[in-house]
Amino acid sequence: MNVVLFGPPGAGKGTQAKELSKHYDIPHISTGDILRANVAEGTDLGKKAAEYMNKGELVPDEVLIGIIKNRIAEPDCKSGYLLDGYPRTVPQADALSDILKDINMPLEVVLNIAVPDEELVIRLAGRYSCKCGESYHIKFNPPKEAGICDVCGKELYQRDDDKEEVIRQRLVSYKRNTQPLIDYYEKAGLLVNIEGAGEIDEVFGQIINVLDQYK
Known part of the structure; x- marks a missing residue:
């Protein structure tokens, strides 16, 4: 099965992608990961990408799509792939569609994990960290003593x-950038919305019910 996975910050997209990759034995392709891998390995496309990254510029679509094409053409994708982090714009979606047709591995389904904004704010704004590496959540995984790390006893802090206020800005930006893609794939008949407000296992079950149709 050939899948694209969408979801706002805090929707649990990364967790679900990891479990889906294991369940179906298909690679979870994170564009950020494969981009960094190509740069580290010094591939031709990686060198081109590094030129832009080193200047703090966005990697052009033609470079990124080439890296994705090469990755999906690898043997471990023969049974399918789970693409995460791409496309981000409608022109990228058009380019992706073209290259997937070229290698005869077109998208079969686009999953959109939908979670209400207030639930996302609760999930993200409740996270606290410690310099020792431990992490907590004031609702789901609170420390024994408020504001203090259970492991080292140091004061917890919240990332900016x-x-x-930052989370709400991120959600506005995500919707603005992603809604055109949601509309694009809905029009193409590929979009399936997943209710992501439940427990991890419940959301996973919903996704499995959808993807089992494409096995």
């Missing part, structure tokens, strides 16, 4: 991108 986990503060409520």
Whole structure:
């Protein structure tokens, strides 16, 4: 099965992708990961990407799509792939469609994990960390003593991108950028919305019920 996975920050997309990859024995292809791998390995496309990354610029679509094409053409993708982090724009979706047709591995389904904004804020704004590496959540995994790490006894802190005002800005940006893609894939008849507000196992069960149709 050939799948694209969408989901806003805090939707649990990474967790679900990891479990789906194991369940169906298909690779989870994160564009960020394969981009960094190509740069580290010094591939031709990786060298081109590094030129832009080293200047703090976005990697052009033609470079990124070439890296994705090469990755999906690898042997471990013969039974399918789970693409995460791409496409991000409608032109990228068009380019992806073209290259997938070229290698005869077109998308079969696009999953969109949908979670209400307030639930996402609760999930993300409740996260706290410790310099020792431990992490907590004030609702789901609280420390024994408020604000203090169970392991080392040091004071916990909240990352700037986990503060409520920043989270809400991130969600606005995500919707603005992703809605055209949701519309694009819905029009193409590929989109399936997944209710992501439940427990991890419940969401996983919903996804399995959908993807089993494409085995």
